Amino acid sequence: FQAEDGIRDQPRSRGLGDVYKRQPITGSSRQMNELIPHTNAGSGADIGAFEVGESWTTGINWIPKFHTTIWKKTAASTDWNSASNWSTGYVPTSDVNVIIPTGATRYPEISNTGAVSKNITLNSSASLTINKGFDLTIAGNFTNRGTVTLNSDADEFASIIVEGTSSGNITYNRYVNTVGSDEWDLIGSPVDGLSISSFVTTNTTGTATLPINNTLSPNAYAIGVYDNSNNTWTNFTTASVGAAGNFDIGKGYQMASVNGGTGLLKFTGTAASTTQTQAIIDNDAANAGAGRRWSLIANPFPSYIQGNSNADGSNNFLTVNTAQLDDTFEAIYGYDADGSGYTVYNNSSGALRLAPGQAFMVASASTSSDNVSFTTAMRTVVGGDDLITGDDDYDSQEVVIKLYNDNTEIEEARFYFEEGLSLGLDPGYDAGAFSQSAAIMSRLVEEDQGHGLVINAMGTESMNNTVIPLVINQEAYQDFKVVLFTHTIPQNVNVYLEDNQQGTMTLLNEQDFELTPESTLSEVGRFYLHLTEDTFSIDEEVLTNNLNVFKADDNNFITIEGLAVQSGVTDVKLYNILGMEVLSTSLSNNTNTQTIPTDGLASGVYVIKLDSGSHRLIKKLIIH
Numbered sequence: 001f002q003a004e005d006g007i008r009d010q011p012r013s014r015g016l017g018d019v020y021k022r023q024p025i026t027g028s029s030r031q032m033n034e035l036i037p038h039t040n041a042g043s044g045a046d047i048g049a050f051e052v053g054e055s056w057t058t059g060i061n062w063i064p065k066f067h068t069t070i071w072k073k074t075a076a077s078t079d080w081n082s083a084s085n086w087s088t089g090y091v092p093t094s095d096v097n098v099i100i101p102t103g104a105t106r107y108p109e110i111s112n113t114g115a116v117s118k119n120i121t122l123n124s125s126a127s128l129t130i131n132k133g134f135d136l137t138i139a140g141n142f143t144n145r146g147t148v149t150l151n152s153d154a155d156e157f158a159s160i161i162v163e164g165t166s167s168g169n170i171t172y173n174r175y176v177n178t179v180g181s182d183e184w185d186l187i188g189s190p191v192d193g194l195s196i197s198s199f200v201t202t203n204t205t206g207t208a209t210l211p212i213n214n215t216l217s218p219n220a221y222a223i224g225v226y227d228n229s230n231n232t233w234t235n236f237t238t239a240s241v242g243a244a245g246n247f248d249i250g251k252g253y254q255m256a257s258v259n260g261g262t263g264l265l266k267f268t269g270t271a272a273s274t275t276q277t278q279a280i281i282d283n284d285a286a287n288a289g290a291g292r293r294w295s296l297i298a299n300p301f302p303s304y305i306q307g308n309s310n311a312d313g314s315n316n317f318l319t320v321n322t323a324q325l326d327d328t329f330e331a332i333y334g335y336d337a338d339g340s341g342y343t344v345y346n347n348s349s350g351a352l353r354l355a356p357g358q359a360f361m362v363a364s365a366s367t368s369s370d371n372v373s374f375t376t377a378m379r380t381v382v383g384g385d386d387l388i389t390g391d392d393d394y395d396s397q398e399v400v401i402k403l404y405n406d407n408t409e410i411e412e413a414r415f416y417f418e419e420g421l422s423l424g425l426d427p428g429y430d431a432g433a434f435s436q437s438a439a440i441m442s443r444l445v446e447e448d449q450g451h452g453l454v455i456n457a458m459g460t461e462s463m464n465n466t467v468i469p470l471v472i473n474q475e476a477y478q479d480f481k482v483v484l485f486t487h488t489i490p491q492n493v494n495v496y497l498e499d500n501q502q503g504t505m506t507l508l509n510e511q512d513f514e515l516t517p518e519s520t521l522s523e524v525g526r527f528y529l530h531l532t533e534d535t536f537s538i539d540e541e542v543l544t545n546n547l548n549v550f551k552a553d554d555n556n557f558i559t560i561e562g563l564a565v566q567s568g569v570t571d572v573k574l575y576n577i578l579g580m581e582v583l584s585t586s587l588s589n590n591t592n593t594q595t596i597p598t599d600g601l602a603s604g605v606y607v608i609k610l611d612s613g614s615h616r617l618i619k620k621l622i623i624h
Contacts, residue, residue, distance in 0.1 A: 066090070068097040071126075073104040078129075080108040080115055092117045094139045100126040100146070110134050110158075113381070119164070122146040135159040135303070135381035142271065144168025150302060150356075154263065155385030157355045159303035162273040163376075169193075170271050172302055173264040174357050175386075179211045179222050179256035182339035186387075187255045188298020189247035190357035191269030196223070196236060196244035203265050210265060211258045222256040228292040229283045250278035250374060252296035252359025267357070276300040277371040280324065280364040285554040293326060294333070294434075298359035300374050304383030307332055307345060307352030309428075315377040317354070318347060318428055321362075324370050327427040328451045329363035333434050334387030340409070342434040343387065344454050348396070348416040353383035360387060361434065367554075397460065399495060399531070400486035401508065403440040405478060411439035415468065415529070416457045417489060422446070423466070429457035440482065443469040443524055449550045450559055463489045463531060469546055470497075470527040476520045484508035489531075496530040500565055505536045523592045524548065525562035547610050551621045557595040558608065558621065564592035570612040572596065574621075577605050598623050 066088045075085035083091050085108070092098050098117040100108065107127040111134055119140035122128060126146035130136055133156035141164035148170040150158035154177075160170065170191060177185035189199075200221055203210035211222040216237070224235035233254055236244055247253075249272060257263045278300075283291025299305050306312040309319055322330060331346035332354070342361060345352045354360070364370055397417040403410050421429055423445040433441050433454040441452030445468055452471050474480050484495055487509065497506045497513045506513040525546060547570065548561040563570055566589045574583035574596075582601065587594050603624050610617040 066096060068099060071098070071100045071104060071108055073101060075104060075106050075108075078106045078109040080110045081112045094118060094137070097121075097140070099123070100128060102126055102146075110136055119143070122148065122168070130158040130160060132156040132158055135161075137161045137381060138163060140164045142166045142168070142273070144170065147171070149173065152264070152356075157304070157383065157386070159356065159381040159383070160271055161301075161303045161379050161381060162271055164273065166271045166273040168270070169268050170302060171266060171268045172356065174267055175263045176255050176257045176265045177337050178259050178261075178263065180259065183337050184222070184254055184256040185337060186252050186296065186298075186335045186359035186361075187265075188252045188300060188357050188359045189249055189267050189269065190299070190302040191267045192247075192249045192272050192300070194247050194267055194269035196247055197241050199223075199247070199265075199267065200236065200241050202268070207261075209257050209261050209263070211256055224254045226252070226254065226296045228281070228294055228296075229287060230290060231292045248278075250276045250297055250300040252298040252361075271302050272300050273376065275376055276374045278374070279369045279371055280362060280366075281369045282326065282364040282367050285367045293329065293363040294361045295364055296359055296361055297372060298357060299354045301379055302356045303379045303381060304353040304355060305374060305378040306380055307354050308349060309347045310349065311351040311353050311380075312378070315375065316352075317372075317374070317378060320375060320378070321372045322428065324365060324372050325427075326363040326365045326432075327425060328430065328432045328449070328453075330427045331362075331431040331455070332387075333361035333363075334358075335360070340411075341438075344431045344434070345387075346431050346455065347428045348398075348414075348418070348431075348455055348457050350396075353380060355383060355386045358386050363432075397463065397489050398486060399484070399489060399529075401440070401495075401497075401529070402483050402485045403472070404481050404483060410480075411441075412485065413440050413442050413453070413470070414455045415442070415531075416455055417460050417463050418457065419460050421457050421459045423458055423462060425449075426457050429455070431455040437473050437522075439473055439480075441471045442529070443471065443548075445469070448548050449552060450561070464493045464533045466531045467498075467546075468529040468531070469524050469548070470529055471524050472521050472527050474517055474521045476517055479514070479516045481515075482508070482513040484512075492533055494530075494532055494535060496532070496536060498528040498530060499526060500528070501526050505530070507536075523561065525565050525592050547612060547615060547617045549608055549610060549617065549619055549621070551598070551623060553624060556599055557597045559593065559595050560587060560610065561593045563587055563589050563594060565589075566612040566615075568613060570610055573609045575607045575609070576602075582606070 069092055070087040072085055081091055083089055094116040095118050098120040100122045102123045102125050109129040111131045113134055115136045117138055120138050121143045122145055124145045128148045130150045132151045132153050142162040150172045152175045154175050172190045176187055177183055213220040218237040218239040220235045220237045224233055226233055257265055278297045280295035282293045284293040306316040308316050331344045333342040333344055336343055399415040400412055402412040424447040431454055432451045436452050442456040482497055495508045497508055546562045551558050569586045569588055572585050573581055576582050601623050606621045606623055608619055608621055
């Protein structure tokens, strides 16, 4: 040892403990606990004759700290988690650098959760494998001159997180659903810098896993893009793939693997280690209804990301991108791959974590291009299956009703209750249906803007005293039934389905609602869901009269609904902010939904009044 200031005392006869000038160490961060590896014997630390001017914390099991550990070339197994396979005799921790050298007999595989390192370097010809369901978090930089492979299956995905810089490629063997009717998958590349042409060549060579349709000319590959300006899907072909360029990281693609194969497609590129963005746009409003509001995007990282507030309170996709998403559709729409459409996930869902490369639909709030962000803080190694086989079971207060044709489930509508929510729109909790012609939907109880909801979120006080408008879309003479599937609100709350055309109230707690309509069913006004602690008698007449009026921002007309159930005409008057009448008309009850044009009206706040028999509705409208 040398004294800290490097100054020796003048030579003289003295004991070993006096060889060096005593320099007291000050400051808690300089205590001997943090300077010298040692072992305590009982309550006293034996450090020989070295003198310090500070206290020594006893009772600590001191393990020598090493800055770097090297995978042994003679490692007895491939187990990363086996201490004897490392040069230091210890499994790496987040403050230890890792080197995996050239020339080892066996190379490491990670088959445990929670593997970590500081910087990690793989030398030429070295390899590292992260098996499905397991993970590696690198607190520092990642340098790969060898081969790094991540594996997956239908419901288990490997993860790697690089907190520092990343250089060198990784290969992600990503599970992709098979080709077939109503099957396929929505996937994005979990790596950056991969050309689509190279991806196609890799996965159609040898034991091919990417299907080719040879019946088309030119032949088409089972990978394609979605264009929401005209709602079309286009696959790459032998003629177009050469000019396809690289995968756009963060963008989703339709994709499939061959039937009877492994289900794995190989993606080789760099691991993204910085925040990524992806453009989205509402082309439904921008193209006067010719396009769609939906943009197909994907998790760009080779790790899971937090999807909603139940996964992480702030660093999650929905919270970070709330301003970019349409308030009514502030959710993640995951493809079901069974012909049923999309499952909706938002903050009313359980903890949602999106698998590496998982693609999904979102609705943009803007008719001009905007960017959503995938931040590095969203990344996590915690997760499970993908959205195709996702488990949406959640211990919450909710009612779920499902519509069946015969014994086939067609659609569901969910009603979610949480303290602090309202009967109006609660962005991130209410969610519009992906298809506005879905078989069953609900509408907002208050401030309805004409959107059919698949999730209708309300405050807990609404569990036992609310009437909710339903929309049922069914063809004439198509038998259907509505079933109470989930009821986790208080057991004394009755759930009634009202059919005001037939004058019936069906207690769904005890029986299904069944109907064979004589005419096509659509729109709102006939069916209602009643949540109540009351019990309706069989002779009690209950008829909900629900006139509704709204003005959508992107429409040049006012929409009035519920006219068909009125006893006669409905008188309509519109007043400006000064109270002057600017419009007056009467609407018949022969059509349920009718519109009134707003062309020529100045932008501003208006009040509309509807009178039908003894019923009156007064509502404020904003006209742009």
